[in-house]
Amino acid sequence: MLPSLRGARILAASIPLLLSLLSTNIARAEDTSLTLEEAIRLAVTRNERALASGERLEAAEARVTKARAVFFPDVEVSGAWTHRPFERTTTVGGDQVVLSKYDAFSSTFTAKQVLFDARAFPVLKQTRSERDAARFEAAEQRRIVAFEASAAFLMTLGYEQVAAAADRRVDLARQTLADASARFDAQIAGSNDVTRAELEVASAEREATRAHNEEQTSRLALANLLVASIPARLAVPTPLLSPPPDLGTAEGDLVEQARQLRFDVAAQKKRAEAFLYYAKEPLNRFFPSLVGRADGRWTNEAGLSGRNTTWTYGIDLSWSLFDSTISIADTRERKALARASALEAQQLERSVELDVKTALANLANARAAVAQAGVALEAARKNASETSTLYREGLANALSAADANQSLFEADVARTRELYSLGAAVLDLYAAQGLDPEGKEPLPCPAAAPSPSPSPPPPRRSPSPAPAARRRRGAGRAAPRRSPSRPPR
Numbered sequence: 001m002l003p004s005l006r007g008a009r010i011l012a013a014s015i016p017l018l019l020s021l022l023s024t025n026i027a028r029a030e031d032t033s034l035t036l037e038e039a040i041r042l043a044v045t046r047n048e049r050a051l052a053s054g055e056r057l058e059a060a061e062a063r064v065t066k067a068r069a070v071f072f073p074d075v076e077v078s079g080a081w082t083h084r085p086f087e088r089t090t091t092v093g094g095d096q097v098v099l100s101k102y103d104a105f106s107s108t109f110t111a112k113q114v115l116f117d118a119r120a121f122p123v124l125k126q127t128r129s130e131r132d133a134a135r136f137e138a139a140e141q142r143r144i145v146a147f148e149a150s151a152a153f154l155m156t157l158g159y160e161q162v163a164a165a166a167d168r169r170v171d172l173a174r175q176t177l178a179d180a181s182a183r184f185d186a187q188i189a190g191s192n193d194v195t196r197a198e199l200e201v202a203s204a205e206r207e208a209t210r211a212h213n214e215e216q217t218s219r220l221a222l223a224n225l226l227v228a229s230i231p232a233r234l235a236v237p238t239p240l241l242s243p244p245p246d247l248g249t250a251e252g253d254l255v256e257q258a259r260q261l262r263f264d265v266a267a268q269k270k271r272a273e274a275f276l277y278y279a280k281e282p283l284n285r286f287f288p289s290l291v292g293r294a295d296g297r298w299t300n301e302a303g304l305s306g307r308n309t310t311w312t313y314g315i316d317l318s319w320s321l322f323d324s325t326i327s328i329a330d331t332r333e334r335k336a337l338a339r340a341s342a343l344e345a346q347q348l349e350r351s352v353e354l355d356v357k358t359a360l361a362n363l364a365n366a367r368a369a370v371a372q373a374g375v376a377l378e379a380a381r382k383n384a385s386e387t388s389t390l391y392r393e394g395l396a397n398a399l400s401a402a403d404a405n406q407s408l409f410e411a412d413v414a415r416t417r418e419l420y421s422l423g424a425a426v427l428d429l430y431a432a433q434g435l436d437p438e439g440k441e442p443l444p445c446p447a448a449a450p451s452p453s454p455s456p457p458p459p460r461r462s463p464s465p466a467p468a469a470r471r472r473r474g475a476g477r478a479a480p481r482r483s484p485s486r487p488p489r
Helices: 001-029 036-046 049-070 118-186 191-226 249-261 261-281 326-392 399-433
Strands: 076-084 088-092 095-100 105-115 289-299 308-318
Touching: 036 049, 036 118, 036 191, 049 088, 049 118, 076 095, 118 191, 118 261, 118 326, 191 399, 249 326, 249 399, 326 399
Parallel strands: none
Antiparallel strands: 076 105, 088 095, 105 289, 289 308
């Protein structure tokens, strides 16, 4: 009996501890929230566009390997076995010679080595430049996905705040209805006040339903972008919504920094460089190419020669003396493409200044809008509180109370919209600067990481890279000219 009693006492004593641990775990589960940093990490590691671009970079690496392979020897070995139902012989000088045996074995060895091929050098340099461009494009694609995730994160938070404001409006409307019903029962107000309060409750509930639906839709879009389920709560990125008023860097320095950091600018420069090498290949066709070769054969059938093993060596010369000016025309075409690509790189680099200055102006306007919306919200709160008091004292009607609650809701939504528009403006500035959504310098040139489509694989002798991709407006930015995080009015 004693062990049983002791065990019961221990169990009884441990129950409070177990309950405490259970409640702690439940609280932690409820407090689990998704941070902006975690959302960015999920997007760049799970989103299919980021993963697909990594595969494209891998393809670019493979094309460099193929272009380099021309400088290495080609070796081929083969063997054969032949069974015959009879053996052929002949007599030569009194000796019997076997021409073909019942079981014949043979093997061949062939080796080729390019000694000189002027066309191979620009092809190799071109593929290397395209590979470097693909690496920059890879990093840029990761950055684009990260900014899209950040914008979607802010948008979802904004809709959450709007839904919360709509719920607060419902609570105020129901309180007004309760006050109106009490005043009507006390015969100090007419039935019209109750009807007007009921109408306000219905309107507030309808608005709350719409706000919650928009929040849910936004959460689904965010989950699709992150390729992951979204927890019930999102952590507010305070630094993003309350940036320092002074960046501490002159505008000109920001522009120069952006030109150095922007992956899309670096990628376009590498594309232009690849076109320069691409343009050099046709004229190199007029240089001769030399290929050394060695061939060997072994067989168990010596035959009339009396030799089982033979070796041959040689050098092959190929020289195109005239190709109907095709090479000259190719050179003209490719030089024109190279100049066009260089101009596109210049235009892209020049647009960096516009992007940075526009982002700075939008950020300044967003700061002012947040401050103004805050003042309006405080005034609306004061007006709603005073109107509610006056209504309880019989000094205001239900219409005034409903209008005050409506104004408070609109001011609350406006403040939310401007606050998250400020976050979107900060993201736009980071994107224009070439930074990541956290305001940090992103990792450059991953060895095997995401990248948008590089040019298709060119033939070894006559490469044909696709024209440099034209930069789409807004590439590398988190919706730079719009603010997806803005809740609807």
